[in-house]
Amino acid sequence: MKIKMRLSIIVIVILLMVVVSLSVILLSRARNMQLQTVRKSTTNLAKSIALDLEARYEVYLHTAQNLASIMNDYEQLDPAVRRSQFNVNMLALVEANERIVQIYTVWKPNAIDHMDAQFAGRPGNSPSGQYVAMYTQTSGKTELAAYEDYERITGDLSDVVRIGDPMPRVVAGEQTYTCNIRVPVFNSKKELVANVGVTINMAYTQPVIQALLSDSSMAEISAAAAYTNNGTVIGSYDPARIGKDMRTADSVLFSSRIDEVADAIKNGTVYDVEEYSPLLKTVLQIVVHPVRIGENTAPWAVMIGTSEAVVLKEVNAMTVFTIIVSAIAIILASIVVYFVASSITNPIVNVALTLKDISEGEGDLTKAITVNSRDEVGDLARYFNQTLEKIKNLVIIIKQQAAALFDIGNELASNMTETAAAINQITANIQSIKGRVINQSASVTETNSTMEQITINIDKLNSHIEDQTSSVSQSSSAIEEMLANIQSVTQTLVKNADNVRDLAAASEIGRTGLQEVAADIQEIARESEGLLEINAVMENIASQTNLLSMNAAIEAAHA
Structure with missing residues (x-):
């Protein structure tokens, strides 16, 4: 439009x-x-x-x-x-x-x-x-x-x-x-x-x-x-x-x-x-x-x-x-x-x-636009005439430089022929070196894979050793806690035995003065005898428990 x-x-x-x-x-x-x-x-x-x-x-x-x-x-x-x-x-x-x-x-x-x-x-x-x-x-x-x-x-x-x-x-x-x-x-x-x-x-x-x-x-x-x-x-x-x-x-x-x-x-x-x-x-x-x-x-x-x-x-x-x-x-x-x-x-x-x-x-750059006004359009025509003049001068300079460049191009062509021969020789040497480098790269790749497998095995062995050490430490702590509990029970039983013996002695001394409670004291004596039997059994259990604890400690130490 x-x-x-x-x-x-x-x-x-x-x-x-x-x-x-x-x-x-x-x-x-x-x-x-x-x-x-x-x-x-x-x-x-x-x-x-x-x-x-x-x-x-x-x-x-x-x-x-x-x-x-x-x-x-x-x-x-x-x-x-x-x-x-x-x-x-x-x-x-x-x-x-x-x-x-x-x-x-x-x-x-x-x-x-x-x-x-x-x-x-x-x-x-x-x-x-x-x-x-x-x-x-x-x-x-x-x-x-x-x-x-x-x-x-x-x-x-x-x-x-x-x-x-x-x-x-x-x-x-x-x-x-x-x-x-x-x-x-x-x-x-x-x-x-x-x-x-x-x-x-x-x-x-x-x-x-x-x-x-x-x-x-x-x-x-x-x-x-x-x-x-x-x-x-x-x-x-x-x-x-x-x-x-x-x-x-x-x-x-x-x-x-x-x-x-x-x-x-x-x-x-x-x-x-x-x-x-x-x-x-x-x-x-x-x-x-x-x-x-x-x-x-x-x-x-x-x-x-x-x-x-x-x-x-x-x-x-x-x-x-x-x-x-x-x-x-x-x-x-x-x-x-x-x-x-x-x-x-x-x-x-x-x-x-x-x-x-x-x-x-035919691209006649000698033509010019007639300027009839002083407005923006006139400025456009005037500046375009100046642009054509500069383009015409530039074309003349380019024509002169083209002839000089043609001579330089012929000289460069002869020099490039010699350079091509030298480049072909260099290319052959590079191909030989390339083959050797490829062989060396394959050997290095194989060695690297072997070393990575060894590293993985060492990491697994190290993990197993750490797990074993942690288990031994936990077992030792549990055994020590068990021994402390057994000793506490044993001391309690010994105190109970002493109390029973004191009670029996007191009962024996007071039997003459307390006839009215003789029957009760006899009953207490019989119960005290039962407690002594229980105490003996518990002492036996304690000794066996000590033995088991020692065996467990020895096994843990052996492990």
């Missing part, structure tokens, strides 16, 4: 790398800034939706709390009108809000007026007269009845506000989900006496989510939902998911992080994640924000999912525009670089052509 093309390619590649690097850095920065902005806006939007839902549901919480506050002062009313007065209050509240499916109160037996027996079987009371009034609109009209689950409520009266999980219910002929809010009622002694409950139709939660998704100014929102604390879907971008557990209904949104989202909902914490949704076929920026209704310890949550494909639409358009502009700029720059490289390499091409003419011709 010509230098012009290589230079052009190198410059174009460097230019391409710079343009691509700057484009990638700038576009990545723009993308990250856009995503950060969208993440913040999504978080703020989720927070605003959560506040909206909190405000909507707190209306019903305040309704229940206001009714409970009225009932807290029940002791100020005439017992005969307490129940009817509270029924009027509940009726007014349920008729004032169509979203209230039912409103009820459950009192402990005889807690409200101690007149349960008088109200037994009446509407709003249990068969025993316990005050458990409920106004309901499930059939489309307002009705007074006894709360159907009053026994469970009586056994589980709550002293704090409770918001129950959604339950399916048919209201006015339509299937929907309802939520129950329970508030405690206390007497003047701060004793828990009743609960007031409001059951809310949650159907209007879905319109809030649907309105968010249908807002044209928020086209980037691809998914939205609302969940209760246990993960039940109460509003969703897909209405078919309402009432289902989000762990199964929305697993396609959160993929492997569905358990983390469920924990965040349960704990009431903000959670955001970037996740690819196979269902929507796009990457979602998902934010989950808690919804806290009053002081409830089991918050709900709202989820907003923003599509990166929509969010980054402008960034992607800018990316395409940048690629097109960069491609055009690189093409134009390549053309400019090509012509600039041509202007730089033309002088070099002229130098190459001149060198080619010299090399492929």
Whole structure:
């Protein structure tokens, strides 16, 4: 490849790398800034939706709390009108809000007026007269009845506000989900006496989510939902998911992080994640924000999912525009670089052509390269002309020296003929000496092998003598130790014999004065005689042992 093309390619590649690097850095920065902005806006939007839902549901919480506050002062009313007065209050509240499916109160037996027996079987009371009034609109009209689950409520009266999980219910002929809010009622002694409950139709939660998704100014929102604390879907971008557990209904949104989202909902914490949704076929920026209704310890949550494909639409358009502009700029720059490289390499091409003419011709060293510039290429041509001049002078000198060397070579040839004859004679003498040296070397090798065998035998004999000496030393030490042990035993036996003799003499002297112990002393005498016999035997053994020791010592010395 010509230098012009290589230079052009190198410059174009460097230019391409710079343009691509700057484009990638700038576009990545723009993308990250856009995503950060969208993440913040999504978080703020989720927070605003959560506040909206909190405000909507707190209306019903305040309704229940206001009714409970009225009932807290029940002791100020005439017992005969307490129940009817509270029924009027509940009726007014349920008729004032169509979203209230039912409103009820459950009192402990005889807690409200101690007149349960008088109200037994009446509407709003249990068969025993316990005050458990409920106004309901499930059939489309307002009705007074006894709360159907009053026994469970009586056994589980709550002293704090409770918001129950959604339950399916048919209201006015339509299937929907309802939520129950329970508030405690206390007497003047701060004793828990009743609960007031409001059951809310949650159907209007879905319109809030649907309105968010249908807002044209928020086209980037691809998914939205609302969940209760246990993960039940109460509003969703897909209405078919309402009432289902989000762990199964929305697993396609959160993929492997569905358990983390469920924990965040349960704990009431903000959670955001970037996740690819196979269902929507796009990457979602998902934010989950808690919804806290009053002081409830089991918050709900709202989820907003923003599509990166929509969010980054402008960034992607800018990316395409940048690629097109960069491609055009690189093409134009390549053309400019090509012509600039041509202007730089033309002088070099002229130098190459001149060198080619010299090399492929008859080697005319009288030619010179024309110098037309003062740059590096001009310096190259000028120095090359100087090099050719020096080579030409050197060739002339070599030609002169070659003739002189030819004469010297002829003279050396004649001298080498005489030298060759002398060398042949010397070679014959060396061959004769070589034969004699080979014979002498064989004799020396044989003698060396014999001496090595003798040395090995001497080393083995020396080892045997050392082993024998060590064995004799060990035997002598053992015999000496045995003799010392025998002498110790002998001395002990001699002392025993002396003691026996002393005992016999003492027994003989005391026999006259100790008649009462005569029998014992005789027995001692008999045993002493046995010991004397043993002593005699041991002395005999000792003498034989001494004899054996001496024999062993003699054998050891002989060895």
